Structure formats: C-alpha cells, structure tokens
Amino acid sequence: MTTDRTQDGKGSDVHGIFQKIAGYYDRMNFVMTLGRHEKWCREVAARVAPARGGQLLDLATGTGVIALEAARRYPTVTVTGADFSAEMLRRAKAKPGADAVRWQHADATDLPFEDESFDGITEGYLLRNVADLPAVLREQHRVLKPGGRVVILETCPPSGLVEPVVKWGMRVIVPLLGQVVARDRKSYTYLESSTRAFETPQSIAVVLRGLxxxxxxxxxxxxxxxVILWATKAN
Known part of the structure; x- marks a missing residue:
C-alpha cells in the first residue's frame, strides 16, 4: 500500500480504506490466510537477497511485516519502508525492531528517490490497488539498480478446477470475516472484489518483461x- 498513489477517485478511496483498516490489518491477514501471511512475507524477504551493505525498498509496507523481516535477515542492509497511509506507518513504527527501518510516506506512482537507488525492492498487495499498474512498475524499474531484484506478494484470481468453489468462498467468507473480526464488511468487500478482478501472474510478467x-x-x-512474483532488472 503506498500519499495517494493516484490522484483519481480510486486512489482517494483506497487510501481511505487502508487508513481505516490499519488497526486490524495484521489480524485479518492472519485469519484470511489461516496464518500463512507472515510465512509468505518471510519468503518475499528471502527471495530479494540485496547486496551486502546495500539499500532495500519495501513498498506498500503497511504495518511493516516484510520490512521488519528484511531488517532482521539483512543486518548490513538499509531498509526503507514506504507507504501512502500515515496510520499504517504509525503502527509499523510501534512494532519491536522498528528502529532498524527507515519509514517514509511515499506515492508509488511518483517515488521520491533518485534513479538506481536500491539493490532490491519488495512489496505486498500494492499492484491491485493502483489505477496504473505499468506506471507503478516503471517507477520501481527506475529506482532499482541494474541486477537488482523486485519481489512482489499479490493476490491472484483463482483458476482451474477449484475456481468456482474458491470464488464462492472469497465472495461470501471474506466480507463475513471483515464483519466478524473487524466490524467492517464494506472494506473487505472491496478487497475481495479487487482480488477476483486482478491480473494474472502471466499478465504481470508481460508488463515486467516489457519494462x-x-x-x-x-x-x-x-x-x-x-502469488509471489520475482524479476531482475537487466544489466
């Protein structure tokens, strides 16, 4: 999740949702993934593998799960956690180990960093919430050093034999969990619908390759x- 990522209605609406759900974001991620979310975040941090003494950017850092894991895993690396939600950043800064991360309010469509500033980029659930996915990935390509890796944790539209069952579960259960756990059915109805409507990994790969x-x-x-996706910026 990274100030308004866009200046249009979607950017404003999404910003409002993430400001609102910050207090129960970690709890809902745990419940919706049956406890798997933190494991996936550890895998994202492990896959990025920045150079020793390098710079790592965690976009859509939210409550800082990936950024904090990266700081623990790579003690010689400078980790920057960036997000568009001040409330998410406030909660990230309150977590144990938060002093090891540089926290920054940032817009994913217009990153406040110089070209080729980072040895690696991670992100969690950013792309489905932006109006211009190629523009956001283009910005990441700009600030990433040649040979640096981007690792993305995202939702994925279900497919295959389980598709009808999974879609039904997402449509019914996710908003219900939002109501029961967070008392916020509306926000999680949006998150469920954005998951089902989002791009496939193959589509994102086409954009990455084109960049x-x-x-x-x-x-x-x-x-x-x-899905966890990864790609390396060509030298």
Missing part, C-alpha cells in the same frame, strides 16, 4: 488466491 526485467518467475499460494 526491461528478466528472470521472471512466480509461485502461487493458498489455492491460487495469492
């Missing part, structure tokens, strides 16, 4: 509803 990334791969998670 100059190589060695692109992905691994689906949790009945195909989440």
């Amino acid at each position: 100059g990334f190589r060695d692109i791969g992905w691994r689906k998670k949790f009945f195909g509803t989440n």
